[in-house]
Amino acid sequence: MSDIYFDHSATTPLDSKVLDAMLPYLQDCFGNPSSRYRLGREARQGMEKARRNIAELIGAEPGEIVFTSGGTEANNMSILGTAYGGGKKGRHIITSSVEHRAVLEPCRYLEGNGFEISFLPVDDNGMVDPEQVLQAIRSDTILISIMHGNNEIGTIQPVEEIGLIAKEKGIPFHCDAVQSVGRISVDVNRINCDLLSISAHKFYGPKGVGCVYHRKDAKLLPLIRGGGQENGLRGGTQNLPAIAGMGKAAELAGDSLNSTQKEVSVLRDRIIEGISDEIPEAVLNGHRFKRLPGNVSFSFNNLDGAPLVAMMDEKGIAASNGSACHSDIPSPSHVLKAMGYSDKLAQSTVRLTVGRGNNNGEVDYLLAVFPDIIDSLRDVPPRQADVECSCQNRPSPLM
Ligand SMILES: Cc1ncc(COP(=O)(O)O)c(C=O)c1O
Numbered sequence: 001m002s003d004i005y006f007d008h009s010a011t012t013p014l015d016s017k018v019l020d021a022m023l024p025y026l027q028d029c030f031g032n033p034s035s036r037y038r039l040g041r042e043a044r045q046g047m048e049k050a051r052r053n054i055a056e057l058i059g060a061e062p063g064e065i066v067f068t069s070g071g072t073e074a075n076n077m078s079i080l081g082t083a084y085g086g087g088k089k090g091r092h093i094i095t096s097s098v099e100h101r102a103v104l105e106p107c108r109y110l111e112g113n114g115f116e117i118s119f120l121p122v123d124d125n126g127m128v129d130p131e132q133v134l135q136a137i138r139s140d141t142i143l144i145s146i147m148h149g150n151n152e153i154g155t156i157q158p159v160e161e162i163g164l165i166a167k168e169k170g171i172p173f174h175c176d177a178v179q180s181v182g183r184i185s186v187d188v189n190r191i192n193c194d195l196l197s198i199s200a201h202k203f204y205g206p207k208g209v210g211c212v213y214h215r216k217d218a219k220l221l222p223l224i225r226g227g228g229q230e231n232g233l234r235g236g237t238q239n240l241p242a243i244a245g246m247g248k249a250a251e252l253a254g255d256s257l258n259s260t261q262k263e264v265s266v267l268r269d270r271i272i273e274g275i276s277d278e279i280p281e282a283v284l285n286g287h288r289f290k291r292l293p294g295n296v297s298f299s300f301n302n303l304d305g306a307p308l309v310a311m312m313d314e315k316g317i318a319a320s321n322g323s324a325c326h327s328d329i330p331s332p333s334h335v336l337k338a339m340g341y342s343d344k345l346a347q348s349t350v351r352l353t354v355g356r357g358n359n360n361g362e363v364d365y366l367l368a369v370f371p372d373i374i375d376s377l378r379d380v381p382p383r384q385a386d387v388e389c390s391c392q393n394r395p396s397p398l399m
Helices: 016-026 038-058 071-085 101-111 130-136 159-169 240-255 257-278 305-314 334-338 360-377 384-388
Strands: 065-068 092-096 116-120 141-145 173-176 195-199 210-214 295-299 323-325 330-332 349-353
Touching: 016 038, 016 240, 038 065, 038 195, 038 210, 038 240, 065 071, 071 101, 071 141, 071 173, 071 195, 071 210, 092 101, 101 116, 116 130, 130 159, 141 159, 159 173, 240 257, 257 295, 257 360, 305 349, 305 360, 330 334
Parallel strands: 092 116, 092 141, 141 173, 173 195
Antiparallel strands: 065 210, 195 210, 295 349, 323 330
16 A cells, blocks of 8 residues: 655645646756846746745745745744844844744854844743743844744744734844745735745645745845845855746645645544544644644653654554654654653654645544554553664654
8 A cells, every 4th residue: 555645744745737847947948047148038037937926925026035945044044144134233032942943953053152042932732922022022132033833733823913013123023934835824914024934845846945035124144155146145046947846836835725725624623533532642732723734743641652653654654753853862842842741741742744635535544543553552662673763863853
């Protein structure tokens, strides 16, 4: 039996229409978009069309889109670029304790280099309180960075309220919307953000391409300098095939946003209800309703997430566990820890993320095999092979 893919938060398969949109730029239309002759002009036209499609998806102007190598670079550009390019106002940044590591790591880097970072706590749904954002603001605050949808637990943060606070206080607001764009409606003007991170491979586009929405007056120091591409904000010849793919993926996502969101959330709710009914001690992680349409995350007492995911794999189901493997030792998720979970509960987590390729038959199969998997693992000490699992020296599986 072929794998049932329930890990769409990690990445999504490339849409065949996206591949079709990329192919010309890998073949005949190979020009450099900065070149003045016909091949270059055609390449530039393809790039600008993609920029328009992406801008349209998030309510922005095409000139406000800066292409990057993905979400990680978009977050680094926004945070480090603001810290070093935002002027002399101060060295204080506000973020939350449940951000993706692509936000936390640049913040920690800055903390080691003379900046002060407020890592705000969250409630037991993993939600940031806008009132706490307001309270944390100081005269030297130069940036607020709060994510849109959480990659682990799916909770959607109150970014519109936070954006309004930032705007009223005149502080740039960055939003990591990597898990939201292409899945739910994201509008930069409703959020009132100055910077927003996007990654194509989360909405059926290619890996290794993304962008920053950059409101024109937000001051950024370019991290990659070179030929002045992307309005001088990101040097280097643009990855045109990937950009064309991202543009097509954005167009397709926009065309079917509401219907896909509905279909995916019906499957998500079937899984949540099915698991809750069969396994009463299962703890649903994250907000029950304010959550990404495809996200299911459960913790179970008395079992370990790594063998759970390994057994699901044996049954042909691809899912993620809740432990971030930063080294050779799996450590409990910082998100669940910030929500007050014990190490043991945090490490007993499975994340299933539904996407537009999934169907009811796959959910039926999951719900049929899942209770037996849980039963067989209860109170079984983790096998060394599973603890070491495949995560040695690998990045966190919870992307
Ligand atoms: C919330 C969030 N931010 C940033 C990233 C990094 O994006 P990329 O994989 O494009 O570098 C991810 C990826 O998993 C993510 O989930």
